Amino acid sequence: MATKTVKQSPSHLERTTAEPRDDTLHRVKLTHIDPVNPTIRLFQLSPILEPGRKPITFLPGQWLDVHVPGIHKAGGFTITSPPSLLQPPTNYLELAIQKSPLNPPAAWLWQSPESILGTELRIRVGGSFVWPPPLKESEITRVLFIAGGVGINPLMSIVTTLAIQKKEKGKLGFHVKFLYTTRDFEPDVSPSDILFLERLVCVFDALGDEGQFELFLTSGQRERDETEIATLSVTGKQLKVQRRRIYDTDLLDALGPVEERAGTVCYICGVPMMTDEFVEKAKHAMGIDERNVLSEKWW
Ligand SMILES: Cc1cc2nc3c(=O)[nH]c(=O)nc-3n(C[C@H](O)[C@H](O)[C@H](O)COP(=O)(O)OP(=O)(O)OC[C@H]3O[C@@H](n4cnc5c(N)ncnc54)[C@H](O)[C@@H]3O)c2cc1C
Incomplete structure (x- = not known):
């Protein structure tokens, strides 16, 4: 008897396997959550500074591998803020994440804000869809x-x-x-x-x-x-x-x-x-x- 197989869509890591990514995994804290509408939330992540560690740098257009507690595979979400906001006094990266019960990292980030604010996450910068473009x-x-x-x-x-x-x-x-x-x-x-x-x-x-x-x-x-x-x-x-x-x-x-x-x-x-x-x-x-x-x- 033929068994029906459900085709799983690839995860962010599989989709972006050929893309360049930074070798450093950075520690950040989830500092703000703002709803935009019933299906999109904005998140602010602030770096946890560690002496001697490379600071987070990125180009406009890049995304993050986002590791949330208890989920083995990283989720993939794009940085929506400009690099200048990662400098003092603002010190944050912003993400806009769509509600998605199927995607485990997105579902984790869509829990009640009170239960996840202040949590430490790990991020890695990646992607080649960036400014500046190849043309001078x-x-x-x-x-x-x-x-x-x-x-x-x-x-x-x-x-x-x-x-x-x-x-x-x-x-x-x-x-x-x-x-x-x-x-x-x-x-x-x-x-x-x-x-x-x-x-x-x-x-x-x-x-x-x-x-x-x-x-x-x-x-x-x-x-x-x-x-x-x-x-x-x-x-x-x-x-x-x-x-x-x-x-x-x-x-x-x-x-x-x-x-x-x-x-x-x-x-x-x-x-x-x-x-x-x-x-x-x-x-x-x-x-x-x-x-x-x-x-x-x-x-
Ligand atoms: C380069 C890039 C940038 C993106 N930027 C954003 C963004 O800024 N905002 C945004 O909302 N979305 C973004 N996404 C999409 C996001 O990564 C998810 O794909 C999205 O949350 C939709 O998920 P889904 O419900 O379609 O499930 P899918 O991601 O298609 O997942 C389907 C199934 O695969 C499995 N799966 C997928 N990911 C994981 C995982 N990490 N761990 C375990 N199992 C997994 C699960 O079983 C799930 O049911 C981006 C994706 C890519 C590739």
């Missing part, structure tokens, strides 16, 4: 970010770093375009429920005329007019929202004029179908050097 910064004319759902996480660390760089130098020297698509919320959108939306509006405010942010909200079951455009008040600013998915034409427009695309760098991190489709389109777009199309997969 002086040759970059445009950076396009495309985020879908929790795929915003690595891109949040990168754009925040760019906003800090702009503040320090007064100018980036290239244009930053950001297309963010996520699920709409019923019955009306609460901007604070959308992961990092308020933060992104502040980042693009800081980038001024060197940045442009566009939000696309897609509905779950609700049937919508595909072309619906609305405005959302976010941190006192009116943000134009398109209630549709990101089309190929949005991607091609955002890559810039064909004759200028040698200086375009594109970062894509979204949901499965969307990421593969956009990576293929961007890599084969006229004028684009496919080495400048970077993507991260979580599955």
Whole structure:
């Protein structure tokens, strides 16, 4: 008699086995937990300083192997904060973790905050989806970010770093375009429920005329007019929202004029179908050097 086998999806360690990772395992303390919405929580991890030990360093876009007590295999979660927040006086790394009863480290982190705050965790930095890109910064004319759902996480660390760089130098020297698509919320959108939306509006405010942010909200079951455009008040600013998915034409427009695309760098991190489709389109777009199309997969 044939036995039915249930195919287990690979763990984070199996998915990222070919990725570079640091050789040091660092001790950190879980210092803050903030809910964003019913399915996403923000976590702050602060280093436990040990004399003579290498400090934690990372590049914007990298993730952590996170070892939680009692679970043998590490979970994999992306750092959403910029490296500067790991310096005094803030001293922390931030993660945004989706509720997932199936993934043991995520389930551990979704216990009641009171029962896990102050716990010591072990982390290791890894990943190659990072800022700066392979193209020399002086040759970059445009950076396009495309985020879908929790795929915003690595891109949040990168754009925040760019906003800090702009503040320090007064100018980036290239244009930053950001297309963010996520699920709409019923019955009306609460901007604070959308992961990092308020933060992104502040980042693009800081980038001024060197940045442009566009939000696309897609509905779950609700049937919508595909072309619906609305405005959302976010941190006192009116943000134009398109209630549709990101089309190929949005991607091609955002890559810039064909004759200028040698200086375009594109970062894509979204949901499965969307990421593969956009990576293929961007890599084969006229004028684009496919080495400048970077993507991260979580599955
Ligand atoms: C590079 C990268 C970055 C990521 N960044 C984030 C992020 O920032 N935020 C976020 O919420 N998610 C992130 N993820 C996804 C996260 O690691 C989990 O995949 C996620 O929690 C979804 O889990 P799941 O319910 O789909 O189960 P899966 O992770 O698909 O696990 C399925 C099954 O595999 C087994 N399994 C998986 N992991 C373990 C483990 N560590 N120990 C024991 N058994 C295990 C379990 O039996 C589980 O039922 C990232 C993943 C990758 C690869």
